[in-house]
Every structure is written in C-alpha cells, then in structure tokens.
Amino acid sequence: MAEFSGPEQVLEAARQAYAKGYRQMDAYSPFPVDGLAEAIGFRRTRLPLFVLVGGIVGALSGFFLQYYAAVISYPLNVGGRPFNSWPSFIPITFEATVLLAALCAVVGMLMRNGLPRPYHPVFNVQRFERVTRDKFFLCIEATDPLFDEKKTLKFLESLSPANVTTVDP
Secondary structure (H helix, E strand, C coil): CEEECCHHHHHHHHHHHHHHCCCCEEEECCCCCCCHHHHCCCCCCCHHHHHHHHHHHHHHHHHHHHHHHHHHHCCCCCCCCCCCCHHHHHHHHHHHHHHHHHHHHHHHHHHHHCCCCCCCHHHHCHHHHHHHCCCEEEEECCCCCCCCHHHHHHHHHHCCCCEECCCCC
16 A cells, blocks of 8 residues: 555556556545546446336336225225326325435445445554545555565555555455
C-alpha cells in the first residue's frame, strides 16, 4: 500500500498501476477524487438493471395481489363497478414498484460494495488512520494475478509515494 499526500498523485499512481496491468486494487481518500474510480478499473455495473427488474416485479406483484383479492378470492359488487377495477389498483401498484426498486437498490449496493465489512487488513496499518483527514492511499491486493511482493513493492516505490507499507492479513 502506497501513501500519497495529494489527490493528483494518487490519481496518477492509480492510472500507472492500471496501465501496468494491476486490476485488484483499491484507492482510499478523505474526499471523492474525480476520475479515481475509473483509474482503478471500476466500470459500469448491472445495478440499474437489478433495480429495474425489482421495480417491474414490484409493479406486477402489487397489481396481481389486488387483482387476486378483488376478482378471484373475494369479489364484491360495490356500486355496480366491475371486479377488475384497475384504476383503483394504480396507487398500490406504484407504491409496490417504488418499494421493491428501492430495496433492490439498497441490497444491490451493499452486495456490490462488499458490505458489511467490519474488518479489512488495511486497518492494521498505523498510518491508515490519516485517510479520513489528509492522506491518500493506493493498495494493490495480493489476489491480483500480477502480484509479486517484491516486484509490486518496487513498482509502488517507483511512483514516488510518501510511504510504502506491506499490509499483513
């Protein structure tokens, strides 16, 4: 893990690491750095599709739940209206759509981010506590196919960081 003092340095280091072939890496900063996610390889996700499917399932379930109750299970003739009075089903259908889409968004976001994660090996590094104040870190994980401890350490040192640390699990 390499420590940098500014957002430009960590952004350039992330670009160089990605160009070198590293894919299993993460960057930590005290505030969002424009372009950093793309520099470490994050691309489009399937989360919007997951939310869309959740919304469609919510709409269909909300509508068919009301349809089953009003038409099949307990039909009541109230004021001569038809059993399948779909305009009265729209508010619940809309609410079920929003509810399931929102739940899918939250669950998908948690899964995509790997949360909850109460422990991560970078928390063992004493200097990492400054990431919430004024330091920037680039961490290349040991699960990366190109990871070799000596070569990766030498590569990180070539990026001119303030400090390079080996993270122990």
